[in-house]
Amino acid sequence: xxxxxxxxxxxxxxxxxxxxxxxxxxxxxxxxxxxxxxxxxxxxxxxxxxxxxxxxxxxxxxxxxxxxxxxxxxxxxxxxxxxxxxxxxxxxxxxxxxxxxxxxxxxxxxxxxxxxxxxxxxxxxxxxxxxxxxxxxxxxxxxxxxxxxxxxxxxxxxxxxxxxxxxxxxxxxxxxxxxxxxxxxxxxxxxxxxxxxxxxxxxxxxxxxxxxxxxxxxxxxxxxxxxxxxxxxxxxxxxxxxxxxxxxxxxxxxxxxxxxxxxxxxxxxxxxxxxxxxxxxxxxxxxxxxxxxxxxxxxxxxxxxxxxxxxxxxxxxxxxxxxxxxxxxxxxxxxxxxxxxxxxxxxxxxxxxxxxxxxxxxxxxxxxxxxxxxxxxxxxxxxxxxxxxxxxxxxxxxxxxxxxxxxxxxxxxxxxxxxxxxxxxxxxxxxxxxxxxxxxxxxxxxxxxxxx
Amino acid sequence: xxxxxxxxxxxxxxxxxxxxxxxxxxxxxxxxxxxxxxxxxxxxxxxxxxxxxxxxxxxxxxxxxxxxxxxxxxxxxxxxxxxxxxxxxxxxxxxxxxxxxxxxxxxxxxxxxxxxxxxxxxxxxxxxxxxxxxxxxxxxxxxxxxxxxxxxxxxxxxxxxxxxxxxxxxxxxxxxxxxxxxxxxxxxxxxxxxxxxxxxxxxxxxxxxxxxxxxxxxxxxxxxxxxxxxxxxxxxxxxxxxxxxxxxxxxxxxxxxxxxxxxxxxxxxxxxxxxxxxxxxxxxxxxxxxxxxxxxxxxxxxxxxxxxxxxxxxxxxxxxxxxxxxxxxxxxxxxxxxxxxxxxxxxxxxxxxxxxxxxxxxxxxxxxxxxxxxxxxxxxxxxxxxxxxxxxxxxxxxxxxxxxxxxxxxxxxxxxxxxxxxxxxxxxxxxxxxxxxxxxxxxxxxxxxxxx
Numbered sequence: 086x087x088x089x090x091x092x093x094x095x096x097x098x099x100x101x102x103x104x105x106x107x108x109x110x111x112x113x114x115x116x117x118x119x120x121x122x123x124x125x126x127x128x129x130x131x132x133x134x135x136x137x138x139x140x141x142x143x144x145x146x147x148x149x150x151x152x153x154x155x156x157x158x159x160x161x162x163x164x165x166x167x168x169x170x171x172x173x174x175x176x177x178x179x180x181x182x183x184x185x186x187x188x189x190x191x192x193x194x195x196x197x198x199x200x201x202x203x204x205x206x207x208x209x210x211x212x213x214x215x216x217x218x219x220x221x222x223x224x225x226x227x228x229x230x231x232x233x234x235x236x237x238x239x240x241x242x243x244x245x246x247x248x249x250x251x252x253x254x255x256x257x258x259x260x261x262x263x264x265x266x267x268x269x270x271x272x273x274x275x276x277x278x279x280x281x282x283x284x285x286x287x288x289x290x291x292x293x294x295x296x297x298x299x300x301x302x303x304x305x306x307x308x309x310x311x312x313x314x315x316x317x318x319x320x321x322x323x324x325x326x327x328x329x330x331x332x333x334x335x336x337x338x339x340x341x342x343x344x345x346x347x348x349x350x351x352x353x354x355x356x357x358x359x360x361x362x363x364x365x366x367x368x369x370x371x372x373x374x375x376x377x378x379x380x381x382x383x384x385x386x387x388x389x390x391x392x393x394x395x396x397x398x399x400x401x402x403x404x405x406x407x408x409x410x411x412x413x414x415x416x417x418x419x420x421x422x423x424x425x426x427x428x429x430x431x432x433x434x435x436x437x438x439x440x441x442x443x444x445x446x447x448x449x450x451x452x453x454x455x456x457x458x459x460x461x462x463x464x465x466x467x468x469x470x471x472x473x474x475x476x477x478x479x480x481x482x483x484x485x486x487x488x489x490x491x492x493x494x495x496x497x498x499x500x501x502x503x504x505x506x507x508x509x510x511x512x513x514x515x516x517x518x519x520x521x522x523x524x525x526x527x528x529x530x531x532x533x534x535x536x537x
Numbered sequence: 538x539x540x541x542x543x544x545x546x547x548x549x550x551x552x553x554x555x556x557x558x559x560x561x562x563x564x565x566x567x568x569x570x571x572x573x574x575x576x577x578x579x580x581x582x583x584x585x586x587x588x589x590x591x592x593x594x595x596x597x598x599x600x601x602x603x604x605x606x607x608x609x610x611x612x613x614x615x616x617x618x619x620x621x622x623x624x625x626x627x628x629x630x631x632x633x634x635x636x637x638x639x640x641x642x643x644x645x646x647x648x649x650x651x652x653x654x655x656x657x658x659x660x661x662x663x664x665x666x667x668x669x670x671x672x673x674x675x676x677x678x679x680x681x682x683x684x685x686x687x688x689x690x691x692x693x694x695x696x697x698x699x700x701x702x703x704x705x706x707x708x709x710x711x712x713x714x715x716x717x718x719x720x721x722x723x724x725x726x727x728x729x730x731x732x733x734x735x736x737x738x739x740x741x742x743x744x745x746x747x748x749x750x751x752x753x754x755x756x757x758x759x760x761x762x763x764x765x766x767x768x769x770x771x772x773x774x775x776x777x778x779x780x781x782x783x784x785x786x787x788x789x790x791x792x793x794x795x796x797x798x799x800x801x802x803x804x805x806x807x808x809x810x811x812x813x814x815x816x817x818x819x820x821x822x823x824x825x826x827x828x829x830x831x832x833x834x835x836x837x838x839x840x841x842x843x844x845x846x847x848x849x850x851x852x853x854x855x856x857x858x859x860x861x862x863x864x865x866x867x868x869x870x871x872x873x874x875x876x877x878x879x880x881x882x883x884x885x886x887x888x889x890x891x892x893x894x895x896x897x898x899x900x901x902x903x904x905x906x907x908x909x910x911x912x913x914x915x916x917x918x919x920x921x922x923x924x925x926x927x928x929x930x931x932x933x934x935x936x937x938x939x940x941x942x943x944x945x946x947x948x949x950x951x952x953x954x955x956x957x958x959x960x961x962x963x964x965x966x967x968x969x970x971x972x973x974x975x976x977x978x979x980x981x982x983x984x985x986x987x988x989x
Binding site for chain 1: 631633634635636656675676678682686687689690699703704705706707708709710711712713714715716717718719720721722723725726728729730745746748749769772773774775777812813815816819874875876877878906907908938941942943944945946947948949950954957958961962963965966967969970972973974975976977988989
């Protein structure tokens, strides 16, 4: 990457702007030849199918293909829509030190497969089999965060190609200690910066002992309040719950249909516990007492791996289950996070807003962190409906802010929540972030238009 | 603070430089009058005893009194040597959300006393009864970090007076959520910045459920290697140990004498476990098996509060125990942190270096994090000995760096480790930190000369 960035900085990143100045086809040809000269002809593609694949995601947003896709093989190359999946080595595993260094092509599942016989695992799990460096760049979290923390808690070091091509090791080259008081926390600054400060080309992760035993459970509640109260009581009782997920009755209905479950259609918690057999017994007993005090019914443990896997597959397929309820529509997912005591009121308000707006939506969330997602279904060709969906998402963000929360617990700011970010951190907060962006990326080359 | 900073910025902070331009006494009088006009006469002192009190600490460094001491009462005031202890309110306790907001005058013990009946506590414990905002500024950790993390993991939000007097809320005013993906992690940038980026005037902390039961233990080992191997095995077995502290035989001897303990003079682990009675039984059993496999002897549990308190008081008084072995001398404490697998070799090397240098020193450390302190005794009037102590500390820092560690796990860079910081994070790392400092504090007003 460094070579490309150094030789052709401003031409590379503001690509669309540059192309628009002249006849596009001609300029692209010159530029693509320049790219091929650096990374080799077989690592550059302008094929429509490839470009479309890199401009599409699961969201409602329309496909925005880049003009070219480049696969660098090492940090000396790079540029444009930089696809780092060809850098896919697990560089270093330090079992005794509970750490590992991975390149951007290594995914969460690939790492855990590699760790299978080591007695260790990497717990941060956003559902999808994401790139671990991508998870660092977006500050990912997910279902296990309540116990094991988010990427912010589990990244020990980053290798970053800075906008001017220099290579930064945020905690020093090759270092992988548990804690440090040496200078500013550069690692923390780059985790969650959404690609706006540099390209993350390697991540050193903290690993955890693989759980000795695992039990999952589901339980249905008479109300959202009862489900959330149970969560608070479980946390207060210091039960080290590994996952505690809330699904509203709309989502439970969708999951029953899509994943052939037979659960009660009611506000429901999916739980998972990790520990020794003996510790699990106690965790299960305490949890069962708490949820029953809160009126839970249809309470069932899943101790066998197969049954557990069926439950969590259903949870991870919630997105597709929601999509299946209105075929032909796209999903629009938004997330917020509030202090846990405010969760019942915001979930209830959100359900009222949904009804009032006439939109189709369901709620699923990492309730132990006060974080939930609202998945809305929308016909992307219906501009009026899309407008209502966006207004609803903005209203939800503002509700979270009013309750001392954040407009996004894990999805990030991107382009859609830049206004909400200003409202969240205030003028001085945004100005400080702008100062950091300006000093680290003075030409605004990295992921332009995002976050700020 | 804001008012003083805005009205007289450059006069305030580079105080010594400014005074040296004219007859010092005269200028100070003018300046002190200016300070009094802002904060009131009774909140400014130039008395020698007060100035000396603010220029002295536990270290070997000579007393460097400031020219004046100012106690602001709110964030609208401030300047010079800013003593924030008069801002000592616990502003907000959110029990259900496990969070609290404190001003700089609130110490760790004062907060935990306040929390006594809430079922919650704040676990980060650097030993001293430090200011919580000061602990945030220095990124403190200490004995409980192995289980509960450091300040980096437990600060949710900061109120900061920036060098130009503006007020920044790093996560937005009044916010106290568990996680967020909204923009750059400003909180993480200010935690551990050692006062060089702004004045922390309030901190929102994450609280934890108070442990239901607590057991402490000590066990002696035939070697450093055996003690550290036990630590790794305990962590690998996922025993959620709350504290695991290493003391070498020199330190055990000093503690026996100073704190009237009767422990074996050998490499020793001090442990503490938190949990339910039932969970504790299992933790104790597993730990006992592991340490016995590693040749531990003189193994003893302390289940009673009084006996536990005696042990941990002895551990926290290790500094004074070391000082007492050579009356009239000062202590010089340095710390490093390495990947845990490298801990035995660096401790053994360090003990050899100590013997070779003819210095008096002992080792005590947060071994679960790979972090340890070396406490050296030195006659501050003996320049030659002081020189040997500094050379030894620098050599220890370099040893840690060579083993992929950090030159400071928790003490920070200050002025003494600026060269080691360069070696640790490299030219690009230091340059990036300098850029951040320059953009946030362009006049270099905040804690000048520190870190960079």
